[in-house]
Amino acid sequence: MNTWIIYGIIALVIILIISWYLFKKFLHLAIIFLMFILALFIYNNYLAPQQVCGIENCHGLDIQCGPEPAEICTEIYQLGDKCRTLASCEIIKDQCQPYFSEEFNACKACVNNCILIHINEIDKQFECESLC
DSSP states (O other): HHHHHHHHHHHHHHHHHHHHSSSSSHHHHHHHHHHHHHHHIIIIISOOOOOEEEOOOOOOOOEESSSSSSOOOOOOTTTTTHHHHEEEEEEEEEEEEEEEOOHHHHHHHHHHHHHHTTTOOOOHHHHHHHTT
């Protein structure tokens, strides 16, 4: 937690104690209300669980983002796996969406071109992909 938040909470507690002794109960209730608002702000911005967003599938060029990122994937290499390191998922407007860098788009286009050039030759597709 940021130190300024801790100092703010301490300051409000001190104000609350002083107001209890010096002022009427109305001010006391107002300060409690402000402390409640501050507590909600701190919880929502610093303590609330963050939305999980990650790549859910393990192989290929079709990147699927969602709240359950893949944790364990097979060791079997598939075409396009090289490009996957250039893609990621981000939360945009409260939705988990894929983010494709220019490098990913170029790599994906290269791999798709390899697939088209060597349609029935899988070994040559992998060889071509290694040059992407």
